[in-house]
Each structure stands twice: as C-alpha cells, then as structure tokens.
Amino acid sequence: MSFTPKRFIFLGPQGSGKGTQAKMLADFLNIAHISTGEIFRAAVDQDTILGKRIAAGLASGKLILDDDTNTLVADRLSAVDVQNGFVLDGYPRTLNQATFLEKTSAPQKTILLELSDAEAIKRLMGRMNCSKCGTVFHEFYKRPKTDEACDSCGGDLVKRRDDTEESIAERLRLYHQETEPIIAFYENSGRLVRVDGRPGIAEVHVAVKRALNL
Ligand SMILES: [Zn+2]
Known part of the structure; x- marks a missing residue:
C-alpha cells in the first residue's frame, strides 16, 4: 500500500480561531503546521534579497507578491518535517497561489471555518x-x-x-474579497468542508475531525 501524505488547508476570517485549529489538527495527525506568518518571519531573519523584499512588504502593510510567497512556501514544503503532510494556514491567499499549490502539493481537503462578520468583530474587539x-x-x-x-x-x-471596529471591518472586507474565489475553487473540485467556527475551541476541533472523517 502506498503512503499518501496528509495535506490540509484552513480558511477563515480573523477571529475564527483558524491558527489554533490548524495547529491542533497538525498535532493530532503528527504533521507539520505551516503558517505564512512564520515563513515570512523566517525569511526576514535570513536577510537575503528575498528576505529584504518581504520585510519591506510587511512594513508597508501591503500583500507580499504571489511569486515570492510561492517560492517561500514551496521551499518550506520541501523540508524533511513535511514529508508526512501539512496543515497550511494563511496560504493560499489568492487564486494564483491556489493554482501553484495544486501543481506542487495539492491539498486533500480545505476546511473553511465559518464566522459571521458581526461575530468576528465582537471577538476581535475584545x-x-x-x-x-x-x-x-x-x-x-x-x-x-x-x-x-x-x-x-x-x-x-x-x-x-x-483593533478598532473600522479597521476590523476593512480587514474582513478584504478577507471576503480575496477568499471567495479560493472557496469556489476548492468547492468546485469537491474538496471544501465547512465547519461552524462559533463554538469553543475543543468543540470546533471535534467538528473539524468529524468533517474530515478522522
Ligand atoms: Zn503577562
């Protein structure tokens, strides 16, 4: 029987607990939890030409270029600790990135943690x-x-x-704008599962495992 690495992606608005759930799932499956936040910080620490570009991008608050993000993620996904699989969080963020990942390490399932804007605002404001x-x-x-x-x-x-209501609302607007096409992309290929992000951390973790038949 051939071995298939486990590959999952988490999508969800800020405040949905996406990072926490991605880490819990990765720990449960004993696979790597990879967040773009960590990848970018590591790149900045290395102080290469690419690292300097990432640092400038992060400082200006702009999105990092797709090509740069893809390069860093592909590099990270080739590491030894990823051979059993990964849970990605913060990537893909654009359709271009999703297409790139599809060619290199296509995910089996994408978990969308659903949370209304009102609930996300309430969580983030507090x-x-x-x-x-x-x-x-x-x-x-x-x-x-x-x-x-x-x-x-x-x-x-x-x-x-x-964390003002205005800036949170703007971040959520951007989230919807950039994520809708990615949601459609995975939904159309039958790999999207939706999980209610409203309950507590432990309950959501159980629901995620159930949704993935784990
Ligand atoms: Zn303290």
Whole structure:
C-alpha cells in the first residue's frame, strides 16, 4: 500500500480561531503546521534579497507578491518535517497561489471555518494583550482574574491599536474579497468542508475531525 501524505488547508476570517485549529489538527495527525506568518518571519531573519523584499512588504502593510510567497512556501514544503503532510494556514491567499499549490502539493481537503462578520468583530474587539509577557486575554471569552492585569505576570493589559471596529471591518472586507474565489475553487473540485467556527475551541476541533472523517 502506498503512503499518501496528509495535506490540509484552513480558511477563515480573523477571529475564527483558524491558527489554533490548524495547529491542533497538525498535532493530532503528527504533521507539520505551516503558517505564512512564520515563513515570512523566517525569511526576514535570513536577510537575503528575498528576505529584504518581504520585510519591506510587511512594513508597508501591503500583500507580499504571489511569486515570492510561492517560492517561500514551496521551499518550506520541501523540508524533511513535511514529508508526512501539512496543515497550511494563511496560504493560499489568492487564486494564483491556489493554482501553484495544486501543481506542487495539492491539498486533500480545505476546511473553511465559518464566522459571521458581526461575530468576528465582537471577538476581535475584545482582545487584550499583556504588555509584559504577551499573553492574550479577551473580555468575553478569556477574562483575566483581575480586570486590566495579566494572570501570569501582573502586567498591564492593552488592546491592539488596530483593533478598532473600522479597521476590523476593512480587514474582513478584504478577507471576503480575496477568499471567495479560493472557496469556489476548492468547492468546485469537491474538496471544501465547512465547519461552524462559533463554538469553543475543543468543540470546533471535534467538528473539524468529524468533517474530515478522522
Ligand atoms: Zn503577562
């Protein structure tokens, strides 16, 4: 019997818990969790010509070029720890990237974590970070024991400056615009599964496994 690597993609708006779920699925299957955030940071650390271009792109807040992203992702997917499979999070972000991935390491399933804009805004607006250790809290979902102080180190809790309702709505608008074609792409080839992103982390994890018949 031949061995088939397990390849999955997570799509979902900010606030859907996509990164957390991608990591949990990867841990469960003992395969690599790969996020473009990490790939970009690693490229910037290497300080190559490509790394400098990524750094400039990240600093300007613009999207990284498809060709650069594809190059970095292809490189990452050729690493030894990826031979049993991967869970990708943050990629593909454009149809061009999805087509590229199809030729190199086509995913078996794409999991779309569904969350309404209203719910995503509510989740994102409530986020607070410890200014000392970075621990994330939330005014509805993960309240600190004492208001405005970190449970682990007592540091001040601050809201991210770009977590205003306006900027979140703009990020969601962009998300829909760039993701709709990718959703259609995987749906048309029968590889899209939709999972309700509203329940708690553990429940969503169970639902993801069920949707993938794991
Ligand atoms: Zn802290």
